[in-house]
Amino acid sequence: MIGALAVRAGLAQPTGCVTELPEFGGAGLPGLGDLVFGGHDIVPTPLEKKAAALAGAGIVPARLVEALREELAGVEENLRQVPLADNQAATAELISADITEFRLRHGLERVVVINVSTTEPAPEPHPAYADLELLEAELAVSQDLLPPSALTAYAAFRAGCPYVDFTPSTGARLPALDRLAGLAGLPYGGHDGKTGETLVKSVLAPMFAQRNLRVRTWSGMNLLGGGDGANLADPAANAAKAASKQRVLGETLGYTPQGETRIEYVEDIGDFKTAWDLVTFEGFLGTPMRMEFTWHGCDSALAAPLILDLARLTAAAHRSGRTGPLGELAFFFKDPLGVVPHALADQWRVLREFAGTLGGEEPV
Amino acid sequence: MIGALAVRAGLAQPTGCVTELPEFGGAGLPGLGDLVFGGHDIVPTPLEKKAAALAGAGIVPARLVEALREELAGVEENLRQVPLADNQAATAELISADITEFRLRHGLERVVVINVSTTEPAPEPHPAYADLELLEAELAVSQDLLPPSALTAYAAFRAGCPYVDFTPSTGARLPALDRLAGLAGLPYGGHDGKTGETLVKSVLAPMFAQRNLRVRTWSGMNLLGGGDGANLADPAANAAKAASKQRVLGETLGYTPQGETRIEYVEDIGDFKTAWDLVTFEGFLGTPMRMEFTWHGCDSALAAPLILDLARLTAAAHRSGRTGPLGELAFFFKDPLGVVPHALADQWRVLREFAGTLGGEEPV
Amino acid sequence: MIGALAVRAGLAQPTGCVTELPEFGGAGLPGLGDLVFGGHDIVPTPLEKKAAALAGAGIVPARLVEALREELAGVEENLRQVPLADNQAATAELISADITEFRLRHGLERVVVINVSTTEPAPEPHPAYADLELLEAELAVSQDLLPPSALTAYAAFRAGCPYVDFTPSTGARLPALDRLAGLAGLPYGGHDGKTGETLVKSVLAPMFAQRNLRVRTWSGMNLLGGGDGANLADPAANAAKAASKQRVLGETLGYTPQGETRIEYVEDIGDFKTAWDLVTFEGFLGTPMRMEFTWHGCDSALAAPLILDLARLTAAAHRSGRTGPLGELAFFFKDPLGVVPHALADQWRVLREFAGTLGGEEPV
Amino acid sequence: MIGALAVRAGLAQPTGCVTELPEFGGAGLPGLGDLVFGGHDIVPTPLEKKAAALAGAGIVPARLVEALREELAGVEENLRQVPLADNQAATAELISADITEFRLRHGLERVVVINVSTTEPAPEPHPAYADLELLEAELAVSQDLLPPSALTAYAAFRAGCPYVDFTPSTGARLPALDRLAGLAGLPYGGHDGKTGETLVKSVLAPMFAQRNLRVRTWSGMNLLGGGDGANLADPAANAAKAASKQRVLGETLGYTPQGETRIEYVEDIGDFKTAWDLVTFEGFLGTPMRMEFTWHGCDSALAAPLILDLARLTAAAHRSGRTGPLGELAFFFKDPLGVVPHALADQWRVLREFAGTLGGEEPV
Ligand SMILES: NC(=O)c1ccc[n+]([C@@H]2O[C@H](COP(=O)([O-])OP(=O)(O)OC[C@H]3O[C@@H](n4cnc5c(N)ncnc54)[C@H](O)[C@@H]3O)[C@@H](O)[C@H]2O)c1
Ligand SMILES: NC(=O)c1ccc[n+]([C@@H]2O[C@H](COP(=O)([O-])OP(=O)(O)OC[C@H]3O[C@@H](n4cnc5c(N)ncnc54)[C@H](O)[C@@H]3O)[C@@H](O)[C@H]2O)c1
Ligand SMILES: NC(=O)c1ccc[n+]([C@@H]2O[C@H](COP(=O)([O-])OP(=O)(O)OC[C@H]3O[C@@H](n4cnc5c(N)ncnc54)[C@H](O)[C@@H]3O)[C@@H](O)[C@H]2O)c1
Ligand SMILES: NC(=O)c1ccc[n+]([C@@H]2O[C@H](COP(=O)([O-])OP(=O)(O)OC[C@H]3O[C@@H](n4cnc5c(N)ncnc54)[C@H](O)[C@@H]3O)[C@@H](O)[C@H]2O)c1
Numbered sequence A, B, C, D: 001m002i003g004a005l006a007v008r009a010g011l012a013q014p015t016g017c018v019t020e021l022p023e024f025g026g027a028g029l030p031g032l033g034d035l036v037f038g039g040h041d042i043v044p045t046p047l048e049k050k051a052a053a054l055a056g057a058g059i060v061p062a063r064l065v066e067a068l069r070e071e072l073a074g075v076e077e078n079l080r081q082v083p084l085a086d087n088q089a090a091t092a093e094l095i096s097a098d099i100t101e102f103r104l105r106h107g108l109e110r111v112v113v114i115n116v117s118t119t120e121p122a123p124e125p126h127p128a129y130a131d132l133e134l135l136e137a138e139l140a141v142s143q144d145l146l147p148p149s150a151l152t153a154y155a156a157f158r159a160g161c162p163y164v165d166f167t168p169s170t171g172a173r174l175p176a177l178d179r180l181a182g183l184a185g186l187p188y189g190g191h192d193g194k195t196g197e198t199l200v201k202s203v204l205a206p207m208f209a210q211r212n213l214r215v216r217t218w219s220g221m222n223l224l225g226g227g228d229g230a231n232l233a234d235p236a237a238n239a240a241k242a243a244s245k246q247r248v249l250g251e252t253l254g255y256t257p258q259g260e261t262r263i264e265y266v267e268d269i270g271d272f273k274t275a276w277d278l279v280t281f282e283g284f285l286g287t288p289m290r291m292e293f294t295w296h297g298c299d300s301a302l303a304a305p306l307i308l309d310l311a312r313l314t315a316a317a318h319r320s321g322r323t324g325p326l327g328e329l330a331f332f333f334k335d336p337l338g339v340v341p342h343a344l345a346d347q348w349r350v351l352r353e354f355a356g357t358l359g360g361e362e363p364v
C-alpha cells in the first residue's frame, strides 16, 4: 500500500509487481494509481505507526513514509475495526455495509475484498458448509459457525464484491459460498500467497520431473519472525500451511517424496524469512545426488506487490463477467483453487492467456 | 552406455532418461535396445577398465559391470583410436570410413555422431571457416586448421551422419560446416550438455523474471574433479565454459547481473561436482533479499542418459528429414544453437512439440 | 568394531580415533589390538548380516567385511541377547554374570561396559533413584523401575566394571548409582556421543563468545535416517536429545539465544545425517550478521572410533584407580557429566592432561 | 571510531570489542574513552561524508552519526593527507612530525600507529630490506624503495611509536625495520585482521585435527564489495591475501588439503562479505563426509572494534616495556607474526595470559 502510493507518486519502481511487466500491458488492468485502499482489522493500530515500524525494520525506506504522510492519513480514514453483532448474519451485514459505504464514498466501480489477516485453524466440518440455505439459517443464530475468513467472503459476496484469499484460511472454499458466488455472478481467488520456499519448489520440482530424475526426499525448514511466524508456531494454524507447502511436490512430481516442511518462529528474524531445503535425488543407475537451497526473503516486500496484482486482475475478471473460482491465478498461490497446473512455468502461461481475455478500459 | 545396456537387460531403471518419460511415448523414437555403440578416443583405455573405475567410485553398481561383462566386450570391438593421416582432409576420410564401416557391419539404418571428448580451446578465426570450398582446399594441406570437434563434424557429415556436440567446443558451429550439413540434408545439435548449475539457473532465472524481482548479482563457484575438471583448470578451455554458463541469465532476465561463474579443479571430488551459487535480488521498494543453492551432482550419471536421449531424438529427426541446426534440442544444452528460449520450461514445451513431429516407425 | 579389527589387521588407518593421535602416545592406553569385543542386544541379528548391511550402504568397504569374516565370527560368539528374569534384581544378576563370564573366558584384566543402544525416554522421578538401599529393595519386586540403561549400569557396577553411556539415556546418572560406583571404586562416563552438529557448535559458540559478538538466534535442523533417526522421531526420546544439543550454547555463551534444534527422520538418508544450522549475530553498533552451515556426516563412522577411545581411556582410568564421574571425557559428549567446560578447545586440553595422569603399562 | 565515540558517550554497547570482555578487566588497559583518534589518508574525503555513507548503507545507525556530529568534527581536525617529499627519507620525517605533533597537541602518553589502508602488492626483494644502515642510505635517494605500509612503520618507529598492521601489506615485516624497533625499544603487531572466513577456519580446522578426521579438500569463495573488494580484484594484491587465508590450514592440520580460496569483487554486496567454504573429510575406514558454511559478515563492523582492541593492547604492551613482534596478538590476525599457535582457542589463551602481564594504571 505504501508501495502502491509510492509508485503512484513516482517515488519508487514497481519491482515485484507482476502486472507491471510488459506482458500485461495490453490487459486493460486498472492502473496502480486508480486503486483506493480500505480495510478491516481487529486491532486498531494506526497506519502511521505500522509504517514507522516497517521503516524502523528497514523494509520501507524512511523517506517514503515521510513523503507519503498525507496519503497514508487518507487511507487511515478508510480503515475500520471488524464489526461484531449479536449473530454472524448480523455481523456479515455490518461488514457488507462497510464495504458498500466505502465503494460509494469513493465512487468506485468495484471493490475487491482481499483477506490478508492472521491464518486461522481449519474449522470442523459442518453440514451447513455445503448448503447455502442451511448456512443462512444457522448464521442467524450462531456466533461462530463460520471462521472470520469465510464470514468475510460471505459478506463480500452479499455486497456484490469479488473475494481473494491470500492466506491458507477457509475463505470462500465452502460449497455453500461457491454457490453464493455463482448466484451473485462473482469471481473469487486463493489460497495462500506463494512468496518464498514454495515459489522455488514450483520451479525446481518440474525441473526434476522433466529430467526424469527421481526425488527421494524433500525436507524444509522455515524460520520466520513477524506476526505470521508467531501465529504459525501454533500447530493448528501451522498444519494448514505445511500441507499447502508440500502439495506442489505431489502435483508436479506425480509421487510424494519423503520429508516434511517445518515452520519455526524466531522472533529475532523479524519480517524476514530464512528457509532451507534439502532435496536428495537419484540419477541414472541409482546414483544418489543432492541439492540444498537457502532462501532469505522479506515476506512483506514479496507479498505487497502481489496483492496489488491480485486486486487488479480480479477487478478486471469481475468486469469481464468471470464468475466462480479463478484457477488462472494459480501463479500467485501455494494452494490454488481448482484443478490447475502446479509448475510455475505452466501457471505463468495460463496467467498470461487469462490476462489476454480481460481486455477493456474501465477503471476499478 | 553401461546404463543403456543395463536398462536393455532389464537390470536398471531408465532414471534421468528424458525420452523414457510418457510424454515421448508416441514419438516413434528408436528403442534403447536398438542402439549400438561405437566411438573414437585418443587414449586406448579398455572399456572394462573404465567400467571398473566407475564401479570403484560408486557411480555404477559393481554388480552391473559384472553382469554386463559380455555386452561390454561387444562394444569394445566398436572402439577405435582417433586416426591420424598426413593432412586433415585425409584424416577426415579415415574417420568417415570408420563410421561407415561401423554402420555397415551392424546393418544400422543410421549413425548419430556425438562429441563427448575433452573441451577444446576456441580456435582463432580463419577465413576458411566461412567458406566450404576454401575449407576443403585448406584441409588438404593443413594439419591443424580445424579443431578435432569440427573435423569430426566434417567427417560425420561427409559420411552422411548427423552430428551432436555435448561439449562447448566448436563442433559444427562454423558457416562452412552448416553449409555442408545443408547440402547433405543432415541435422546437427549442441552445445554443452546442461547437467548441473546451469540447469538450475534455467529455472530460477525465469522465476525471478516472471515475478518482476530484480536480480542484482549472481555468482557461482563450481568445484569439480574428474577429467573434465582437470582440463577446465586450463583458463583457455574454461573461458568457453564459463561464458556458456552465464548466457542463460542475460537471455532470460533481459539484463546481465553482476557476478561470475568460477570453475575450480579439486581432484578429490572425483566425478561429483559441487556448485554453489549466490543470488542477490531486490523486491518492492528496493528491499534486498538473497538466495543460495548448493548442487552436488554426479556429472556422468547426469550426462549419460541425456546422450541416449540425444542419439534417439537426432536419429528420429534425421529420419523425418530435418536438416540444419536443431534448436529444438535446447532443453539439453547450456549454449543451444539458434535463437531459442533459455527458460527450461519453454525449452521443454518446444522439445515436446518437436517430438510430436517426428512420428514414424523405423529403428536407427 | 569392524574398524578396530581392520586397524589391528593393518587393513585400515585409525582415522577418527582420537587416542591414536601422537598426543596420547605416552598415556599407556591399552592397544587397539588388545581389545576384545562382546555385547548385549535385544534383537539377535547376526554380526555378519549387520556388517553386510554396512558394506551395502557404502559405510564399510566390502573388502574389509570379506577379509575379516573370521574375526567377526569370533566376536559373534561374544554376543548375547539381553537376559530377562522375573524381576529387575534377577535380570541384573544375569547381566552381571554374562559380563563376568566374558571377562573370565577371555582372561581379561577388565571390561568396560558401553551403552550404545536405542535412546530411551527419560523415566519419571522415583524416590529409589536417590537411595541405593531403597533401590535394591525395589528392584527385587519390580520389572520396570529402572530404564534398561540404568539397569545395565547397575549390573556393570555389581560386576566390578566401569560404565560409559554414549546415549542420552539415564545410564549411571542417578544418585543411587553414583553411590554404588563410589562404593565399588568404579569410574563412569557419559552422556551422548558428540559426533556432528553439536561438535561444530562446541567450537563456533566459543568463537562468538571470545570475539564478544552477540548471538541472537541459533536454529538447527537435523535430518537423519537409520535406527537412531526412527527412534528419535518419537517426541519423548527426541526431547532428551534436543535439550542436550542446545546445552552447549548456554554454557559457552553465558546466555541462551533464541531458536531450537529439530530432529526429523528421513529414512532415505540412511546412516548419514544432514544438519543445517542458522546463526544470526550482532556486531559493533548492532550490525546484524549471519552464518549458516551444513554438516553431512556418517554417524556410525564418526561414533565407532570414539567408542574405541572411550573404552581405552576408561579402562586406563579404572586401572589408575579413578572413581566416580569422569568429567575429563567431556570432549566426547554432548551432555557431559559434572561441571566441566563446554568449549571443545578447553575439553581437549582437559582430556590431554587427564591422559597424562593415566600412565602405566598393563593391558585391559 | 564512530563506535568508540558512541560507546564512550553511552550511546552503544561495545559488542565485538574483545578487550571489553570481563577477562580483560584487570589488565589495566587504557579506557575506550581515553583514546584520541587521528590519521593519514591519500584521499581527503571528510569524515562526515564517510559517516553519512556508512549510515546510508545501514552499517552505522543514522541517529549515532547525528548525535556524534560534534565529536566527529573534533576527530576531523586530526586527519591529514599523507605527506609527500622529494625522497622517502624526507617523507618519513614529515609523517613522524605529524605523529609527534598530534601526540603533543593532545598531551598523549603514547600513540599507536595502525595501518588500515588499501592492501599493497608485495614488493620485490631488495638488499636494503635486511640492513638498516643501507635502508636509511637508500631512502635518502629513493622515491619508491619502501611500500607505503613499511614507510609508515619506519616513520612510526622514528617517532617512538609502536606500529600495528591490520592489512596483509609489508608493514614492519622487514629485518631492517625489526632492528629499528629493537633499537628504539618498540613493539609492533600484525598481520591482516581476522574477521571472517579465516576466523571460522581457525576453529574448525583444530576441531578436525583433534578428532583425527582427515580433511581432504577445503575450498573457499569470498564475494565482497567495498573498497577492499575492488582492490583485491587485482591479482597482485589478492595473492598475498589468499595465501594468508590458507596458512591456518597447514599450521593447524599439519598438512595442506587440496583447494583454494578465491576472492571475487561484487560491487552490489557493498561492505558485506559472503564467504562460502566446502570442506570434504574422511572418517573411520575412509568414509567420505562434508561440511559447508556460509558466512555473511559486515567487514567494517567486525574490524572496527578489533582496531580499538589492538590500540589498547599495544599501548599497554608499550607501556610495560615490550619490544619487537607481538606474537601474542595472533588471536586478531590471519597471518600472525612469529611462531605462534594458529588454533583460535590457543591464541585466546595466549592473549589472556599476555593481558595478565600488562597490569599497571597509566592511560595511553
Ligand atoms: N509473504 C507473506 O507475507 C505471506 C505469504 C503467504 C501468506 N501470507 C498470509 O497472509 C496473512 C498475513 O500475514 P502477515 O505476515 O501480514 O501477518 P501479521 O500477523 O503481520 O498481520 C495479520 C493482521 O491480521 C489482523 N487480523 C487478525 N484476525 C483478523 C480478523 N479476524 N479480521 C481482520 N483482521 C484480522 C491482525 O490484527 C494483524 O494486523 C497470514 O495468514 C499469512 O499466512 C503472507
Ligand atoms: N555432465 C557432464 O559430464 C558434462 C556436461 C556438459 C558437458 N560435458 C562435456 O563433455 C566432455 C567430456 O566430459 P568428461 O567428464 O567425460 O571428460 P573426460 O576428461 O572424463 O573424458 C574426455 C575423453 O575424451 C577423450 N579425448 C580427448 N581428446 C579427444 C579427441 N580429440 N578425440 C577423441 N577423444 C578425445 C579423452 O581421452 C577422454 O577419454 C567435456 O568436454 C565436458 O565439458 C560433460
Ligand atoms: N553418531 C552416532 O552414531 C551417535 C552419536 C551420539 C549418540 N548416539 C546414540 O547411540 C545410540 C545408538 O545409535 P545407533 O545409530 O547405533 O542406533 P541403532 O538404532 O542403529 O542401534 C541401536 C541398537 O540398540 C539395540 N537395543 C535397543 N534396546 C536395547 C536394550 N535395551 N538393550 C540392548 N540393546 C538394545 C537395538 O536392537 C539396536 O540394535 C542411540 O542412543 C544414539 O542416540 C549415536
Ligand atoms: N574486516 C576488514 O575490514 C578487514 C579485515 C582484514 C584486513 N583488512 C584490511 O584493511 C584494509 C582496509 O580495508 P577497507 O575495507 O577499510 O578498505 P577501503 O578501501 O575501504 O579503505 C582503504 C583506505 O586506505 C586509503 N589509502 C590507500 N592508500 C593509502 C596510503 N598509502 N596511505 C594512507 N591511506 C591510504 C584509501 O584512500 C582508503 O580510504 C585493507 O588492506 C584490508 O585488506 C580489513
Ligand code: NA
Pocket: A292, B293, B294, C293, C294, D292
Ligand atoms: Na548450504
Ligand code: NA
Pocket: A293, A294, B292, C292, D293, D294
Ligand atoms: Na547455504
